[in-house]
Ligand SMILES: Nc1ncnc2c1ncn2[C@@H]1O[C@H](COP(=O)(O)OP(=O)(O)OP(=O)(O)O)[C@@H](O)[C@H]1O
């Protein structure tokens with residue numbers, strides 16, 4: 392249930408960062424605080440909202456939604472590939488097996504879509520036809536599905552992720568050919584599973600990103616997050632065909648509207664300081680994250696009774 396009052400109450404208590412020094416060495420990513428416990432990691436998903444490779448705002452309950460959506464998908468894909476998840480001791484916390492993560496993001500796309508400079512639609516419009524070995528024909532329309540999903544890998548970097556061809560991944564020794572082929576095949580299977588389950592819940596999984604890592608014994612695991620609203624885009628299946636026929640954008644439950652707001656009000660790729668996101672948009676985004684959690688999992692979102700997330704995590708760790 393979407394409880395806008397409860398979301399409002401949480402605005403001043405978003406989880407923007409943590410400082411659990413006793414847990415081990417801390418690594419601060421754009422969204423997660425990760426503590427190194429040797430062969431395990433404690434991954435705390437905060438409420439930080441990132442886009443354009445930077446933090447834009449804090450969104451109530453986003454960390455909980457991301458953790459619990461990932462948990463759902465790890466459970467529903469573990470027959471395809473083993474994953475890093477060991478336990479979820481708190482709604483914002485995952486204990487995982489520490490891996491050496493391949494420096495490659497496995498981006499899988501089911502539809503010719505997107506608005507950012509790295510999106511498939513932007514590239515297609517600019518005349519690009521070869522998408523990582525899949526050659527697209529002329530005359531495709533925006534938001535139509537590909538004949539089959541395509542993989543367009545990028546390098547994982549601190550700055551800006553860059554497109555990279557599979558041959559280049561192997562030449563630059565980012566992955567062995569065997570590991571690349573295995574992960575690419577698994578990524579497509581995961582995407583197919585994601586699309587099937589999403590469809591059963593009235594959603595279209597449009598595109599997503601996977602990360603894989605290796606344990607010391609050589610086992611490859613699915614790591615990071617899976618089919619979350621941060622790593623993926625979802626459209627509503629019910630109105631998709633009608634919107635496509637009318638030349639309208641599909642209905643979505645994602646952060647695109649916040650990205651659009653920033654694109655209209657500043658230059659999020661270059662400005663040093665960004666304007667604060669309007670409160671209505673922050674509440675709206677929170678409600679969308681919660682709606683997505685409930686639609687995907689079929690479970691009611693459990694609003695925490697304790698407003699102070701740090702205290703609660705402390706008691707669980
Ligand atoms: N099992 C794992 N073992 C090691 N690293 C992992 C594992 N799962 C996820 N990671 C890494 O932890 C980090 C998660 O942090 P977060 O999502 O906040 O970072 P990011 O913004 O995606 O990227 P960056 O780390 O460049 O800031 C990612 O770099 C991810 O690759």
Ligand SMILES: [Mg+2]
Pocket residue numbers: 420422615
């Ligand atoms: Mg990440």
